[in-house]
Amino acid sequence: MIRTEGIFKSFGDHEVLKGIDFTFEKSKTNLIIGKSGAGKTVLLKILVGLIKPTAGHVWYGENDLCALNKYELQDLRMQVGMLFQGNALFDSMTIEENIRFPMDMFTKMSAKEKRTQVDLCLERVSLEGVNDKYPSEISGGMQKRVGIARAIVLNPKYLFADEPNSGLDPKTAITIDELLSKITVDNNITTVINTHDMNSVMEIGENICLLHEGKLAWQGSNSEVLESPNQTLQDFIFASPFLQKLKNIALSKS
Amino acid sequence: MYYKETIRQMYDIGVGSIMIIFVVNLFIGAVTAVQFIYQLSGQIIPKYYIGYIVRDMALIELAVTFTSIILAGKVGSNIASEIGGMRQKEHIDAMEIMGVNTSSYLVMPKLIAALIVIPILVSVAAIVSISGGYIATIYSGSYSHEEFIQGLRSFFKPFTVVMMYIKAVVFAYIITSIACYQGYFVKGGSIELGQASTRAVVFGIIVVLIADYIIAVVLTG
Known part of the structure; x- marks a missing residue:
């Protein structure tokens, strides 16, 4: 907390x-x-x-x-782990090196243990087999997932x-x-x-x-959003006429 | 990690700069010789002084200062851009959140690499510069190989080599620390990054020349 x-x-x-x-x-x-x-x-x-x-x-x-x-x-x-808006993956390192970076800096794990942990994290984010690619060689969505993998590598x-x-x-x-x-x-x-x-x-x-x-x-x-009387919230969430329409439909059905 | 990064920086600074340093110092040595040959013509100064002058000019001043100015441009802008780019792409923030001491991780390998590699580059520069002087002297036709070598071996003070290395180490520190500072504290976008890179070069060159003067006064005074 x-x-x-x-x-x-x-x-x-x-x-x-x-x-x-x-x-x-x-x-x-x-x-x-x-x-x-x-x-x-x-x-x-x-x-x-x-x-x-x-x-x-x-x-x-x-x-x-x-x-x-x-x-x-x-x-x-x-x-603490953090995923940045621009991913902040190190361009000169491979995906594996990026994820391994916190372990290299702060742990005394063996190379094999690090490799296992990297594979585990990549599996968590459904990105197996990209270890040797560079960030520029994968899509934006994949980069986000690599960012998440790096953020959770030290649990x-x-x-x-x-x-x-x-x-x-x-x-x-x-x-x-x-x-x-x-x-x-x-x-x-x-x-x-x-x-x-x-x-x-x-x-x-x-x-x-x-x-x-x-x-x-x-x-x-999220369950309180639709029915909240807070005008700032309503203005922010349902800013577009399309979302406003959807909200009205949802409210009329409920 | 620090070791690997230091090796990478040593490679970048050393191998990446050797060619330009070779070319510049070859011509600097040659021009020094040609100019001195012109000054000597019609004078009663012994001919072998040509080797002596080229050697001492290269060792005391030209090799180390020109090499440092070239490196302030090439390596200084490179370091400032690299660190500044990392700041802008949130790489430095990412490292800080991981708990990495970023100033140490980013600056120390570059500083150590420069302190090791730049004196080596200066040694190469001095040898190349003297060789350039030798080639220009022999090709002028007015001086012999023996005269140049005799001059090269005359009045040699080992302290000139010590002075060269002192300057090399001090200049290496100046170039790297100014470039790292400019890159590390860059704010804004690509225009500011370009400005930081330019400042790294300009301040680097100015401070190198000021330090050159101070070292010359202190060590020869």
């Missing part, structure tokens, strides 16, 4: 986050949603410790991320994903969502996903944090 407490963040005079209190629950797919510029990425970067908040705390269980020293932070990061307790569906076709996006959701349940970890994707919200959003103008505008689960 990760809990934020009164998170404020400013860049110069511009206040991006204005007191975010939220609990990201264990073994659930937690989503941070909101319009562009709402502060989603900043909040995600604060959660993983890439940016320090101007004020507030991020609690990983009993540990305050903002109060950890360099070594404690490094220990905590060993328990993290916390998994973060920054817009995992961006640039993917709807079918591949669903596959990625399902994969992240399955890993969350199977590994019993806390997963936090930053997304714009309405399909993700409705399919895997077990615990949703809606940001609007730097504030927490709504929280709840």
Whole structure:
């Protein structure tokens, strides 16, 4: 579980986050949603410790991320995996070397053990047999899956994903969502996903944090979205006339 | 991982730069000889001084300074672009989240590689530069092989070689650290990356020349 407490963040005079209190629950797919510029990425970067908040705390269980020293932070990061929007795969390394990188840096596993673990992770993301290819030789969806494989290779307790569906076709996006959701349940970890994707919200959003103008505008689960009276949520989720129509049909049927 | 990365950097800096260093220093040595032959004509200075001048110019100044300026351009821009590109593609963020000490992982192998390889390149540059001077001298027709070799063996102070290596190590540190700094702290997009790369080259060359002057004053003063 990760809990934020009164998170404020400013860049110069511009206040991006204005007191975010939220609990990201264990073994659930937690989503941070909101319009562009709402502060989603900043909040995600604060959660993983890439940016320090101007004020507030991020609690990983009993540990305050903002109060950890360099070594404690490094220990905590060993328990964190992250999938980046642009995948952040190292171009000069093969897929296997990319996935193996955290093991090479932090473990004393033998080459055989590392190879087995790489194969296991590739199997988890249904990408067997691409070990020797380079990131540029596989598709965007496959790169996302390699990114996930690298993120879970050290069996993290916390998994973060920054817009995992961006640039993917709807079918591949669903596959990625399902994969992240399955890993969350199977590994019993806390997963936090930053997304714009309405399909993700409705399919895997077990615990949703809606940001609007730097504030927490709504929280709840996907089952509560349709009937929520929160106007900011409704404006965000059903922004297009097509989705509005679908919502009305769904409500009339229920 | 650090070992493999250091070897890769040594290969990039060394093998990747050897050709240009060879060509530039061959002509620098040749031009030094031709210019000195022109200065010597009609003077009462002994002819064998040609070898002495070419040797000391190469060892003390030209080989190390020209090589470092070339490397500030070639290696400096390469390092700044590589690290800056990693910053922009979130590779550095990814490493930090994994718990990797990125400044150490990205900078140290490059620094160590440069500190090992650049003095070797400077040694090659000095030999090539003197060889260039020798070829130009002999082809001028006014000087003999014996005269050049006699000059090459005259008034030799081993300290000039020490000075060359001191400069090589200091310049290697300057080129690499400035380029790494510019790349590591790049912000923005491709325009800013280009600017960082340019700054790495410009600042690298300027600081190398300032350091060259300071070292010359300190070691010969």
